[in-house]
Amino acid sequence: MSASPLALILEGRKRPGRELLAEWVRTRRLSNSWAAIALVVGFAAMLGVQQVIEPGTMRLLSAVFMFVALAQAWNLIGGFTGYASFGQVAFFGLGAYITAVLMNNSHLTFWLAMPAAIAGGVLFAVLIGLPLLRLRGHYFAIATLGAAEGSREVINNMTPVTGGGLGITIPTFGDQAPTPYFGKPGFYLAFLILAALSVAVSALLARSRFGYAMVAVHEDEAAAGAVGINTTSVKVIAFAVSGAIVACAGSIYAFQQIEFYPSDVFDPSFTVLMVIMVVIGGSGSILGPLVGAVGLELLSQFLRINLGSYNQLIFGAIIVVVVVFFPQGVVNFFRDAWRLRRISLLDNIRRYRL
Amino acid sequence: MSQLLQAAAYGVVQGGLLGLVAVGFSLVWGVMNVINLSHGALAVTGAYLAWLLNLHFGLDPFLALPVVAIALFLFGYALQRGLINLVINAPIFLTLLLTFGLGLVILNSLQLLFNADDRTIETSYASQSLALGTVNVPYGRLAACGLALAITVGLAAVMTRTRLGHSISATGMDRGAARLMGIRARHVYAITFGISAALAGVAGTMIATVGSFNPTTTPGQLTLDAFVISVLGGLGNMYGALVGGLVLGIAESVGGLVLTGTWVNAIAMAVLILTLIVRPSGLIGKAQYSGRVEV
Amino acid sequence: MIAPSAPADAPVPILEVRGLSRKFGGVWALRDVSFAVAAGEVLGVIGPNGAGKTTLINLITGHLRPSGGHVLVGGIDVTKQRPWVIAHDGVARTFQIVKPFRGVTVRENVAIGAMHGNHRDRSVREALETADQILELVGITHRAGSAPSELSVADARRLELAKALACRPRLLLIDEVMAGLRPQEIESAVGLIHQLRESGITIVAVEHVMKAIISISDRIVVLHHGSILTSGTPDQVLSDPRVIEAYLGHRFARRRAT
Known part of the structure; x- marks a missing residue:
């Protein structure tokens, strides 16, 4: 074989891991580390905020943090990988019930129950992901919706274990409590850590080879397969990581709620909220779901407090307006507006209308 | 045995109604590739419209049907023309979200107007039923089921x-080609959605006559049933929707008899998922649309 | 596992298909097709529309499951393997209808090939470096930062080729990379293929552009209605009266004659 420059390119060279690591360290700059710095600063700022706010506000912000994690999780499978799951709440409910059952029936501590919930989420993702991720578009959406409804019904009917429709209670007081209740400051911290971790995991995945593989699967599976991407495992792993984050959120949520029913933790509106937060913010990025989750959760809390019975009506109207006017998400909308120095809502409508 | 027969008979008439709910849903899905989460x-x-007409004018629900159908047709036409057409080419989760938001707006408006109480349309014949040996079938249900059949065939x-x-089918198969043939896709889509809404309204009226409804749980349940039935029957397949409705109706009533609790719902979901995996074209549909990835 | 058909001392062909068949509904798109490609060879595949050329490539790369027959790469049976397994065996391909990853830049498109198609580039950074080299090789360095949708037809084909090359294949299957190109673009594509071949890559080229396929191929296989009509050197195939009459048309036949 000739040693032409072309042949050398095509041959490539294998470099040791040590060399790569050294190069990575050497090339760290402010310009390529700002995201990590922003995350650390944001995390520290929220710790600072906690010192000056009321417990009620802590509870509100805990919910915001939880939705940040849920939105990032949905974005992994729905945004990056392009498989719009309408059943992610299944992982939430599953995580909640695994935690409650282990703490209530088996008297395990939260610190054992939560990892078990995450493991359960991963296992469930692999089990339903392998057959369902072969489906496309609407069919995947319905199948996942069906899986979520089905798992709620299963939990609902496993009365001896789960309490069924009568709900389940996690013991939190006295000798009965396997783990002392966290209280509002504790759950604030727990959800903050979950949110920060989910953002970090998403950001790391997005910049890795795996992140590019997710995008490739999203764009074209045949082409992805042709360049050596194992599309099946990319889809299942993305689904499993997403499921693990959602299950962990469900686990903490269950402990926070103490008492709940299948219809609470398998409520399809959790799924819809995840989707709408990602869509409002902008899918397939890290900032989009973050902005969407924070913005929408604060807005819906505001509506709930100030508009009473009209809040759901207005919430529905907001969804409609966002889908029509910001189909690509506000983050992308403002980025494009900045780049083109032009704000045009009509362009958005022209894109998808008949 | 007689219990089982009674359950089966109930399942058939209930299934006919559910089929009618699903026919319109399946039509919109098949023609426009839109899953209408506001169908319920x-x-x-x-x-509610039929209930109001009955309450204020004493109009029999069966006589109110034309009014309901026309009103819902116009409403549906306007919705599609003015709103859904705006995002018809968007990725699926956007149309799903749009119709979900639309559903929220509609059912919360209804709840604000009429509160969340269970309602039913009272008729003089509600308590009378046809006795077939040991099996009793209420006249109202029988008529509703017959109507559902007639409408589907029609x-x-x-x-x-x-x-x-033909315009609707052609647009559903290939919109670009249909437009080249001079079909106004916007108008055809709006008519399709109008028909679907009218069918939903008629089905809702029938359900209100033979049972009860409320703005909080009924819409979601009906949409979910329509979902399952459309998948079982095959998209855009009218008779498929009816057969799917009958299958679901019988399975739920007989299953409810045999199984404890709501296991039957879990089984319905399992059947839905299995159908999607094994036969995405529906149980009796032709394999014309592949929902699977070929790799 | 199937026994090799050639004598034990003969070099193992890099690609061999045996009795490959695929049925769509009731129609055979490809029926009982067998041939072998030796390492370093350029094999041209021609045939009229619907002859089964693209189906053949899809069957080799695992994008379609064969109804019958076998595919061997380097003597190893890869029939019914998934596409990524075959890609990792050193088989890369282009798509006739270009399939860029639209959400990322041209450079990242090629890098995706580099980071997943071979076992050399283990980090995104390395893959991007490889991508830069390959973009230069195919001549679209100036479009590195563009979105794939902004590319011209010729550049989109080059991107398709670059993605495949980034996988560092030993066998490259190209599906009509020259269709619809201008003459000088075809010339540069032909030059590139010669270059690739000199670097040791084996090439199977499906092509409509006759002039190009003649100048690059060592051997040509002619497909018709899913079966091999004839095969041989370009001159043998082109002088075969059946090929001239049935597939290339009378005009081409006359031009060859003069």
């Missing part, structure tokens, strides 16, 4: 025999 809310809108005839039906 439209059905309940129809139910709609299938419209779709296969008329110019409008």
Whole structure:
């Protein structure tokens, strides 16, 4: 074989891991580390905020943090990988019930129950992901919706274990409590850590080879397969990581709620909220779901407090307006507006209308 | 045994009604590739309209049907023309979200107007039923089921025999080609959605006559049923929707008898998922659309 | 596992298909097709529309499951393997209808090939470096930062080729990379293929552009209605009266004659 420059390119060279690591360290700059710095600063700022706010506000912000994690999780499978799951709440409910059952029936501590919930989420993702991720578009959406409804019904009917429709209670007081209740400051911290971790995991995945593989699967599976991407495992792993984050959120949520029913933790509106937060913010990025989750959760809390019975009506109207006017998400909308120095809502409508 | 027969009979008439809910849902899905999550809310809108007509004018729900159908048709036409057409080419989760938001708006408006109480349309014949040996079938249900059958057959005839039906099918198969043939896709889509809404309204009225409804749980349940039935029956397949409705109706009533609790719902979901995996074209549909990835 | 058909001392062909068949509904798109490609060879595949050329490539790369027959790469049976397994065996391909990853830049498109198609580039950074080299090789360095949708037809084909090359294949299957190109673009594509071949890559080229396929191929296989009509050197195939009459048309036949 000739040693032409072309042949050398095509041959490539294998470099040791040590060399790569050294190069990575050497090339760290402010310009390529700002995201990590922003995350650390944001995390520290929220710790600072906690010192000056009321417990009620802590509870509100805990919910915001939880939705940040849920939105990032949905974005992994729905945004990056392009498989719009309408059943992610299944992982939430599953995580909640695994935690409650282990703490209530088996008297395990939260610190054992939560990892078990995450493991359960991963296992469930692999089990339903392998057959369902072969489906496309609407069919995947319905199948996942069906899986979520089905798992709620299963939990609902496993009365001896789960309490069924009568709900389940996690013991939190006295000798009965396997783990002392966290209280509002504790759950604030727990959800903050979950949110920060989910953002970090998403950001790391997005910049890795795996992140590019997710995008490739999203764009074209045949082409992805042709360049050596194992599309099946990319889809299942993305689904499993997403499921693990959602299950962990469900686990903490269950402990926070103490008492709940299948219809609470398998409520399809959790799924819809995840989707709408990602869509409002902008899918397939890290900032989009973050902005969407924070913005929408604060807005819906505001509506709930100030508009009473009209809040759901207005919430529905907001969804409609966002889908029509910001189909690509506000983050992308403002980025494009900045780049083109032009704000045009009509362009958005022209894109998808008949 | 007689219990089982009674359950089966109930399942058949209930299934006919559910089939009618699903026919419109399946039509919109098949023609426009839109999953209308507000379908149940439209059905309940129809139910409230018939309930109001009965309450204030004493109009029999069966006589109110034309009014409900026309009102819902116009509402549906306007919705599609003014709103859904705006995002018809968007990725699927956007149309799903849009119709979900639309459903929220509709059912919360209804709840604000009429509160969340269970309602039913009272008729003089509600308590009378036809006795077939040991099996009793209420006249109201029987009539509702017969009507559902007649409407489905009528709609299938419209779709296969008329110019409008051909326009709708053609647009569903290939919108670009249909437009080249001079079909106004926007108008055809709006008519399709109007028909679907009218069917939902009629089905809602029938459900309100033979049972009860409310704005909080009924819409979601109906949409979910329509989902399952459409998948079982095959998209855009009118008779498929009816058969799917009957299958679901019988399975739920007989299953409810045999199984404890709500296991039957879990089984319905398992059947839905299995159908999607094994036969995405539906149990009796032709394999014309592949929902699977070929790799 | 199937026994090799050639004598034990003969070099193992890099690609061999045996009795490959695929049925769509009731129609055979490809029926009982067998041939072998030796390492370093350029094999041209021609045939009229619907002859089964693209189906053949899809069957080799695992994008379609064969109804019958076998595919061997380097003597190893890869029939019914998934596409990524075959890609990792050193088989890369282009798509006739270009399939860029639209959400990322041209450079990242090629880098995706580099980071997943071979076992050399283990980090995104390395893959991007490889991508830069390959973009230069195919001549679209100036479009590195563009979105794939902004590319011209010729550049989109080059991107398709670059993605495949980034996988560092030993066998490259190209599906009509020259269709619809201008003459000088075809010339540069032909030059590139010669270059690739000199670097040791084995090439199977499906092509409509006759002039190009003649100048690059060592051997040509002619497909018709899913079966091999004839095969041989370009001159043998082109002088075969059946080929001239049935597939290339009378005009081409006359031009060859003069």
